[in-house]
Each structure stands twice: as C-alpha cells, then as structure tokens.
Amino acid sequence: MPKKRTVTLLLFIRQTFRKLEAIIFLVKTLISERNFIYVSSVAIAMTCAVAVIILKSFAHNVFKYANYINAYLKLPYGNSIFPVIGILLTVFVIRNFLNGNLEKGSAKILYAVAKKGGILPKKQMYAQIITSSLTVGLGGSAGLESPITITGAAIGSNYAQKYKLSQKDRILLLACGVAAGIGAAFNAPIAGVLFAIEVVLTDVSISAFIPIIISAATGALFSTVLLSREVLLTFKQEQNFDFHNTFYYIILGILAGLVSVLHARNFRKTEHFFSKYANNSYKKALIGASLLALLIFFFPTLYGEGYESIKTLSTANPEVLLDNTLLENFKTKPWILLAFVGIVVFLKSIATGLTIGSGGNGGNFAPSLFVGSYLGFFLAKSIQLLGISKTIPVSNFAIVGMAGILSGLFHAPLTAIFLIGEITGGYDLMVPLMIVSSISFAVSKQFEHHSMDVKNLADKGEVFTSDKDKNILQSIDFLKLVKTESIKTFTLNDSLEIITEWISQSQQTVFPIVDDKNKLIGIIDFNTIRPILFNTYRVKYTTIHELIQAPEYVIFHDDGLEKIMDTFEKSNSETLPVTTNGKFFGLVTKTTILEAYREQLKLMVIE
Numbered sequence: 001m002p003k004k005r006t007v008t009l010l011l012f013i014r015q016t017f018r019k020l021e022a023i024i025f026l027v028k029t030l031i032s033e034r035n036f037i038y039v040s041s042v043a044i045a046m047t048c049a050v051a052v053i054i055l056k057s058f059a060h061n062v063f064k065y066a067n068y069i070n071a072y073l074k075l076p077y078g079n080s081i082f083p084v085i086g087i088l089l090t091v092f093v094i095r096n097f098l099n100g101n102l103e104k105g106s107a108k109i110l111y112a113v114a115k116k117g118g119i120l121p122k123k124q125m126y127a128q129i130i131t132s133s134l135t136v137g138l139g140g141s142a143g144l145e146s147p148i149t150i151t152g153a154a155i156g157s158n159y160a161q162k163y164k165l166s167q168k169d170r171i172l173l174l175a176c177g178v179a180a181g182i183g184a185a186f187n188a189p190i191a192g193v194l195f196a197i198e199v200v201l202t203d204v205s206i207s208a209f210i211p212i213i214i215s216a217a218t219g220a221l222f223s224t225v226l227l228s229r230e231v232l233l234t235f236k237q238e239q240n241f242d243f244h245n246t247f248y249y250i251i252l253g254i255l256a257g258l259v260s261v262l263h264a265r266n267f268r269k270t271e272h273f274f275s276k277y278a279n280n281s282y283k284k285a286l287i288g289a290s291l292l293a294l295l296i297f298f299f300p301t302l303y304g305e306g307y308e309s310i311k312t313l314s315t316a317n318p319e320v321l322l323d324n325t326l327l328e329n330f331k332t333k334p335w336i337l338l339a340f341v342g343i344v345v346f347l348k349s350i351a352t353g354l355t356i357g358s359g360g361n362g363g364n365f366a367p368s369l370f371v372g373s374y375l376g377f378f379l380a381k382s383i384q385l386l387g388i389s390k391t392i393p394v395s396n397f398a399i400v401g402m403a404g405i406l407s408g409l410f411h412a413p414l415t416a417i418f419l420i421g422e423i424t425g426g427y428d429l430m431v432p433l434m435i436v437s438s439i440s441f442a443v444s445k446q447f448e449h450h451s452m453d454v455k456n457l458a459d460k461g462e463v464f465t466s467d468k469d470k471n472i473l474q475s476i477d478f479l480k481l482v483k484t485e486s487i488k489t490f491t492l493n494d495s496l497e498i499i500t501e502w503i504s505q506s507q508q509t510v511f512p513i514v515d516d517k518n519k520l521i522g523i524i525d526f527n528t529i530r531p532i533l534f535n536t537y538r539v540k541y542t543t544i545h546e547l548i549q550a551p552e553y554v555i556f557h558d559d560g561l562e563k564i565m566d567t568f569e570k571s572n573s574e575t576l577p578v579t580t581n582g583k584f585f586g587l588v589t590k591t592t593i594l595e596a597y598r599e600q601l602k603l604m605v606i607e
Contacts, residue, residue, distance in 0.1 A: 062137025086138025146363020257443025260408025270353025288358020376401020
C-alpha cells in the first residue's frame with residue numbers, strides 16, 4: 001500500500017508540473033518578451049526558495065537528529081564519528097546515483113557563464129541538495145550556501161532552456177536563481193542582488209537589475225514565511241558604532257585581508273592533497289574524514305556550518321564555546337578561550353579543505369563567516385585583555401569580522417557589507433562594515449589577483465570574471481576563427497608563377513611556405529610580391545628563396561586570445577600563421593577576432 005501511494009504521489013506531481021509548464025508556455029505567447037522575463041524571475045525565485053527551504057531544513061534536521069542520537073546513545077566522541085559517516089554517504093550517493101561525478105563550488109557557475117553560455121546540467125537542480133545535506137548535516141565543516149547558489153543557477157539555466165530563451169536571458173535568469181538562493185538562505189535580498197552582480201555577471205545594464213531584484217525579494221519573502229528562524233543566521237542584539245574604535249576596525253580590516261589570503265591558500269593545499277587518491281574515492285573519503293574527525297575531537301566548534309558558535313561569540317557568554325572540549329575546566333580563564341579561538345581561525349580552512357577535498361560537498365561561504373567572526377572576537381578580546389581598551393564592543397567586532405573575511409575571500413565587498421547589515425537586522429554598523437570590507441578587499445587583492453572561486457579557473461585560463469574583456473575573449477572558440485580549408489601552402493620547390501596564379505583566383509594575402517612534413521619554414525607576404533607582380537620576366541626568374549621571410553610572429557593553436565591579441569599588436573600585421581604541434585594549421589586575421597569579440601559582447605551584455 002505505501003508503495004502504491006508513493007507512485008500515485010509521483011504521478012500527481014508530474015501531472016502538476018506538466019500543467020504548470022503548459023500555463024507558462026501559454027503566458028509566453030500572450031505577453032511581451034520583457035514581461036515574460038519578469039514572470040520567469042518570480043517563478044524561478046519561488047522554485048529556488050523551495051529548494052533552499054528543503055536543503056536548509058533537511059540539513060538542520062539531520063544535524064539535530066544526529067545530535068539527538070549522540071545524546072541518547074551516549075556515543076563517545078559522537079561529533080567526530082558523524083562527519084565520517086556523512087562524507088562516506090556523500091561519496092556513495094555520488095558514485096551510485098550521480099554517475100560518479102558532481103561539480104562542486106560556485107566556480108562552476110562562473111565557468112558556465114563564461115564558456116557555456118549559461119548552460120548547467122539538470123542534475124545540479126537536485127544533486128547539491130542531497131549531497132550537501134548529508135555532508136554538512138552530519139557535521140562536515142563546510143557551508144550550504146555554495147550548493148544553494150549552484151542549485152539556484154541550475155534552476156534558472158534549465159528554466160531558460162526549457163522555454164527556449166536566448167543566451168542573454170538564460171544568463172540573466174541564472175543570475176536570478178543565484179540572487180534568489182542567497183536572498184532565501186540569509187533572508188537578505190539586497191545581498192542576493194549584489195552577489196549576483198559582483199560575482200556572477202560580467203556586465204549588466206540597469207534594466208537587468210529589475211528581474212534580479214524581483215527574484216531576490218521573492219526568495220527572501222518565501223524564506224521569511226516558511227523557513228524556521230532558528231535555521232537562519234540572525235542577530236537581534238543592539239549594535240552601536242563608536243567612532244573612537246575606528247583605528248581598531250582598520251586593524252581588523254588589514255588582518256581580515258591577510259587571513260583571507262591564508263585561508264584560501266591553506267584550503268587549496270589541503271584540497272589538492274587528495275588529488276593523489278583520485279582513483280579510489282572511498283579511500284580518499286576515509287582518510288580525509290578521519291583527519292577531520294580528529295580535528296573536531298579537539299576543536300568541536302569545527303563541527304558543521306558553525307553558525308551556532310558564531311551566535312555564541314556575539315553574546316555575553318562566549319566561554320560556552322569550551323563546553324564539551326578538553327579545555328572545559330578552564331573556560332573561566334579568558335586567555336585560554338582566546339587561544340582556543342585564535343587556533344580555530346587557522347584550522348577552519350584545513351577542516352573545510354578536508355571536508356570537500358575528501359569527497360564531501362559544501363562551500364566556503366559559511367566558513368568565511370565563521371573565520372571572520374572568530375577573528376573579530378580574537379582581536380577585540382585581545383585588546384580588552386591587554387588593557388588597551390576596556391570598553392571595546394567585542395560582539396560588534398565578531399559581527400563585522402564576518403564581512404571582512406567574506407569580502408577578502410570572494411572579492412565582493414558590497415555583498416559582504418549588505419549581507420551582514422541585513423542579518424543583523426539594522427545598519428548601525430554600516431560605517432565599520434564599510435571600513436573593514438574595503439580594507440580587507442584591498443589587502444587581499446594585493447596578494448591574490450583573483451577571488452577564491454575564480455583562482456583555479458583563472459590559472460587554467462578558463463575564466464576571468466573580474467575583467468570583462470578577458471572574460472569575453474576567453475568565451476570565444478579561437479580555432480573556429482582560423483582559416484584552414486581555403487588556404488593554399490607552397491614549398492621551396494614551387495615557382496613564383498604558381499603563387500601569382502593563385503593570387504588571381506583567391507583572396508589570400510599571406511602565403512605559407514612549408515616542407516614535406518608541413519612544418520612552417522617561412523611566409524611570403526603579398527606586399528613583397530606586389531612590386532614584381534606585373535613584370536613577367538621577374539616573376540619567371542625570381543625564386544621563392546629570394547622572397548621568403550622567417551615568420552617573426554607565429555600563433556600557436558593553444559595560445560589564449562589575450563596573448564594572441566598581444567601578438568597582433570606587436571607584429572603590426574593583419575594576418576598571422578597558426579601552428580599546431582610544430583606544423584602549419586592555418587591563417588587568422590585580426591579583423592576576424594574583433595568581429596567575433598563584438599558578436600560575443602552582444603550576447604554577454606545583460607540588458
């Protein structure tokens with residue numbers, strides 16, 4: 001009977017979705033293209049909000065029941081055991097239900113925008129929810145926001161594909177999904193809008209703000225109505241800014257920038273450590289999860305997202321953090337608490353790297369808030385204990401520190417400022433948020449040109465979201481621009497008469513000279529031939545040896561377009577030869593590349 005009910009429910013859901021699709025198709029035919037985008041932004045936001053509610057609630061309930069089982073059975077070191085189970089279950093799901101592959105991290109959104117026209121696979125609409133819930137819900141030291149953004153982006157992308165929208169609109173609706181996801185996850189619509197603009201989109205016009213705003217607001221509204229407040233990261237205590245503490249906020253901004261760089265590098269090193277186990281996912285999961293379990297045993301606050309400990313740091317009783325630790329008997333000693341917090345600041349990046357690198361799923365959004373909160377507390381408490389300032393508001397520094405690390409890691413200062421402003425329920429700390437976020441961003445930018453999400457892609461030459469021109473160039477398929485079929489090559493044994501005959505029947509202006517293995521020896525330019533072209537005697541008795549020039553500038557097939565354009569600038573040539581594996585491949589013109597750039601610019605500028 002239960003099986004029959006399940007089948008009936010699935011059929012009802014499928015039929016409902018088909019009816020909704022039919023209605024949306026009908027709406028598309030009745031209203032203008034722009035109005036359909038507005039309607040779509042609401043539909044996507046509602047879907048994303050439901051996904052966020054499912055993900056957050058499921059992860060929260062897994063977390064709650066795991067703790068309940070631990071307390072009921074009185075399992076020794078239960079908090080260390082559950083993350084191992086969670087990561088192994090995540091790997092099991094990926095191997096057996098997701099074809100052994102799951103794209104993690106919001107960098108995949110950036111790659112999809114820059115290289116795939118905003119197309120994301122369908123499985124990203126549900127795969128992130130399942131896997132990250134298991135990983136983070138059972139104590140993996142990562143966050144749910146990165147999976148949320150990928151889920152939202154996938155919903156927007158696949159919606160646009162379903163209703164056959166243009167590439168521009170597909171990328172716009174992808175950004176709407178991201179904005180709705182962030183807006184719903186934090187009940188912070190402004191932060192959702194700014195994150196979509198700062199991190200995801202390379203260029204956007206004012207008119208594109210409207211659907212993104214609609215999506216973020218709708219997502220936040222659904223989150224407010226349907227999501228339990230205890231699941232969200234919120235602060236209700238009163239915060240006031242005292243301008244006498246400005247100098248200390250400047251120090252916090254500098255420290256946040258430096259810690260952001262260190263966090264990103266330690267995370268990458270830890271994650272990279274597991275690349276040697278690429279062919280044995282269970283071994284990799286067991287090793288990484290065991291190391292994570294060891295860290296959590298000594299530092300229990302590394303368990304899960306860490307939002308509860310963030311809230312604890314902003315209260316009047318932060319010593320509660322030492323409960324259930326080996327230092328519990330010393331929690332009345334403030335220096336012990338301070339040392340504990342300081343060590344955790346540097347261990348969080350390793351714990352997150354172990355969680356994700358070993359096969360779990362999650363992101364660095366929540367860890368950045370965690371580290372920022374701990375860093376802010378550490379600085380303010382140190383100033384207080386050293387007697388430099390007895391009145392420094394420790395809780396405010398714990399809150400503002402979150403914006404500093406978020407800004408430094410993701411190079412998104414506006415998102416950081418308004419996110420923390422929104423989750424604190426007011427903007428009394430706006431000035432210190434601006435100071436810390438902007439300084440952290442500036443310091444981080446000095447050491448890391450690209451944000452944490454973009455770094456790996458940029459190293460591979462795949463995406464440059466911080467530079468619109470580079471991003472557009474990277475999205476162009478260069479090899480499609482190279483002329484190959486209509487290009488005639490010649491050898492040293494050919495006569496000049498053959499070349500002049502070819503000139504009369506083609507538009508070719510550069511003539512590659514190759515050997516018997518098609519290796520490029522040199523070129524003859526049309527301008528070199530021009531003076532003797534109408535002199536029959538000279539054409540007959542001039543040899544190719546007399547006219548050939550060594551190619552001073554050659555383009556290799558795997559050169560990036562940015563490097564190729566630099567080569568054109570240095571050569572002052574309109575046409576250059578292209579080689580692959582040492583052999584002549586074809587010719588490319590600067591005009592062809594610029595035309596492709598203009599066409600791609602039209603597709604990528606969101607209006």
